[in-house]
Amino acid sequence: MPTLERPFDEELKILKEKLLEMASxxxxxxxxxxxxxKARDEALACRVLEREGAVNRLxxxxxxxxxxxxxxxxxxxxxxxxxTSGMKISSDLERIGDLAVNIAERTLDLLKQPELKPxxxxxxxxxxxxxxxxxxxxxxxxxxDVLARxxxxxxxxxxxxxxxxFRELLTYMxxxxxxISRAVDLILVGRHLERIADHATNIGEDxxxxxxxxxxxxxxxEGRATGLKGCAKGE
Amino acid sequence: MPTLERPFDEELKILKEKLLEMASxxxxxxxxxxxxxKARDEALACRVLEREGAVNRLxxxxxxxxxxxxxxxxxxxxxxxxxTSGMKISSDLERIGDLAVNIAERTLDLLKQPELKPxxxxxxxxxxxxxxxxxxxxxxxxxxDVLARxxxxxxxxxxxxxxxxFRELLTYMxxxxxxISRAVDLILVGRHLERIADHATNIGEDxxxxxxxxxxxxxxxEGRATGLKGCAKGE
Numbered sequence: 001m002p003t004l005e006r007p008f009d010e011e012l013k014i015l016k017e018k019l020l021e022m023a024s025x026x027x028x029x030x031x032x033x034x035x036x037x038k039a040r041d042e043a044l045a046c047r048v049l050e051r052e053g054a055v056n057r058l059x060x061x062x063x064x065x066x067x068x069x070x071x072x073x074x075x076x077x078x079x080x081x082x083x084t085s086g087m088k089i090s091s092d093l094e095r096i097g098d099l100a101v102n103i104a105e106r107t108l109d110l111l112k113q114p115e116l117k118p119x120x121x122x123x124x125x126x127x128x129x130x131x132x133x134x135x136x137x138x139x140x141x142x143x144x145d146v147l148a149r150x151x152x153x154x155x156x157x158x159x160x161x162x163x164x165x166f167r168e169l170l171t172y173m174x175x176x177x178x179x180i181s182r183a184v185d186l187i188l189v190g191r192h193l194e195r196i197a198d199h200a201t202n203i204g205e206d207x208x209x210x211x212x213x214x215x216x217x218x219x220x221x222e223g224r225a226t227g228l229k230g231c232a233k234g235e
Numbered sequence: 236m237p238t239l240e241r242p243f244d245e246e247l248k249i250l251k252e253k254l255l256e257m258a259s260x261x262x263x264x265x266x267x268x269x270x271x272x273k274a275r276d277e278a279l280a281c282r283v284l285e286r287e288g289a290v291n292r293l294x295x296x297x298x299x300x301x302x303x304x305x306x307x308x309x310x311x312x313x314x315x316x317x318x319t320s321g322m323k324i325s326s327d328l329e330r331i332g333d334l335a336v337n338i339a340e341r342t343l344d345l346l347k348q349p350e351l352k353p354x355x356x357x358x359x360x361x362x363x364x365x366x367x368x369x370x371x372x373x374x375x376x377x378x379x380d381v382l383a384r385x386x387x388x389x390x391x392x393x394x395x396x397x398x399x400x401f402r403e404l405l406t407y408m409x410x411x412x413x414x415i416s417r418a419v420d421l422i423l424v425g426r427h428l429e430r431i432a433d434h435a436t437n438i439g440e441d442x443x444x445x446x447x448x449x450x451x452x453x454x455x456x457e458g459r460a461t462g463l464k465g466c467a468k469g470e
Contacts, residue, residue, distance in 0.1 A: 046466030074309045231281030
């Protein structure tokens, strides 16, 4: 197929496509794992474990491709930042895939026990985390730092929902010790989803860096940490 | 000061030193956080929160330095792999620093409640995780893939100890529901330490890749995942 693009642009396009594919697979893994949890579907949870390899293989492919581009193309400025961001994003997506597998493992453990209660907040957290992953990748491929910043800001909502889930499950355990083992499994699922949102936030931060050429990494965190949670200020 | 080294070698040396400094600070953060937890020392836990910025600033410095080296030096082969590995390792060390902060936050929460029991296994896990971080960085600066592989293999021991801590704390909660909130905090501390060991393992995998020029990433994991935990094989 004839094209007016330079081969280097073609390669960058392939890199974008691979990262988008990785993100869509990682997102699907989260969706499957949480659907398996909600529907108490063992076969679905197993499918998440079986599909782990695909995201991992893409991570290796992206890594190899980025290294090759760095070595052969000797890119400068914006292209260099694009490729090094790609490497980092790939590694975040791979960890997101791992966390989806962790959710599936917890689900298999939960399926050996009676249902604690119908799940509402955990599937909501999962949807929020998935949307963050999707938007972070769209921000990356379109160089959209406004969307990337929006992703970073949504992290707090997931954290708040997770705190709420956590407190509710603590209450369950205290009122009815027979629920402890199941409630702890669900607390861990909440944590995994919170960490998925953290990785999406990392991607958002990388995109902002890539677009603006300067880092905002840690600034958002530091803004949050004001007051050092219970520690005297100025200590 | 006159030197026989090429400036590029000088720069790589500075990069190594920065990463070693980052690792030693991250390791110290783990040690402080777990000492604060064991000794129930609030001021020490607060110190971990105050010192978080230092690791984050080093992460930004290392990242900038790596990008500059990639752009200006256009390194090939081994040097290229060294620099891109440096970027990944920096990001793992930064997350390790975050996890130490999470442990300190849990500690502050635990200090509001009476002590559950004297801690033995959690400090042991912390020591193992710290040693993994230290050895992973030594493997990196010395290009020692044998030590790096050893770090990766030790990850299973930390996982096992964490499973043991987890089961013990579940038993506590079931026998005495008044301990639930504290036991959950300690379960989360165990998780954070397990994740620190995972990051040290990531660094080990990167070092092996850097030294051998091919990836072993995911192979160790896949070896572990055989049998897919309770799922029918070949499904």
